[in-house]
């Protein structure tokens with residue numbers, strides 16, 4: 343129990359720091375002397391530090407505590423179908439080093455593993471002189487067996503399916519390694535983001551190459567019995583529709599993901615539809631990507647507009663199911679698909695309003711994420727949660743006493 347309280351205090355300092363010992367006592371139901379003892383141990387371990395003082399109500403200055411940024415860092419990977427991101431992140435959620443590259447530049451799994459290893463080594467070399475690598479986290483689009491920390495299915499990057507990234511990186515770097523679904527990691531970050539209201543009931547929908555979902559219910563990440571919770575991208579929106587990487591037909595991500603929008607543009611242009619999308623792809627159909635769609639929309643291009651409206655409509659169908667099933671406080675949308683145009687957001691709201699129960703819809707706020715690195719930052723939170731036995735989502739919503 344002692345250790346639990348110490349970890350809880352550390353988590354509170356991470357979430358609310360800089361914070362005074364007195365303020366910590368508002369958040370946790372243990373005595374101030376007990377708090378002081380734990381704080382002394384954490385200061386001696388170098389995980390936290392004193393960072394100045396603040397005038398308290400009684401007139402005495404209260405010493406403030408915060409995480410010691412120099413204590414250690416994580417290396418986190420956000421492995422998307424299109425974009426690969428890797429970063430070193432300190433225990434105060436600040437990105438120290440970052441690399442971004444198209445996932446295809448990794449090549450096959452053999453060359454890819456070597457490239458990832460050398461990126462980690464290069465980043466470590468820059469940072470490890472003044473901090474310790476605490477762990478490695480991998481956010482990936484796939485189904486993860488959370489019990490054994492292993493990847494089960496990866497519909498969009500099939501070649502990597504049988505690669506045991508956890509064991510490989512653990513053997514190479516001798517630190518704990520954790521893997522989880524990237525949309526889940528994004529949800530985690532949104533729920534702990536300072537200033538974001540500390541959401542307890544939240545669904546994050548990532549509209550990227552595929553469609554992923556991270557669900558937080560009553561302050562806990564929902565994983566499902568075998569890690570399959572949140573596969574919004576694979577709910578059927580068209581019976582017998584387009585084939586999907588999961589083996590089924592008519593899945594949402596075949597109608598509303600960035601990949602599906604790009605494919606739709608390519609097929610229409612192959613069929614002879616005139617569109618400025620092709621102009622922005624240097625008149626080469628193979629070069630069409632989401633940026634071409636974005637630019638064509640600014641030209642009022644009819645094909646681009648139709649594609650974005652259809653995708654928005656299908657996303658609204660998906661969102662209405664989330665609203666009716668979970669009635670979360672927030673649905674936060676992110677991923678490259680949401681950057682194409684605000685039209686997609688307006689359309690998905692219209693479509694969801696048509697289909698969801700109005701009383702539930704009225705109380706669920708739907709927003710766009712403001713942070714491109716939410717996958718990396720959430721993965722770092724996940725690593726620290728596991729190392730320090732935190733539960734980042736389980737925190738006071740408005741300064742209430744916590745019960746762990």
Ligand SMILES: [Zn+2]
Pocket residue numbers: 575576586587588589590591593
């Ligand atoms: Zn599917």
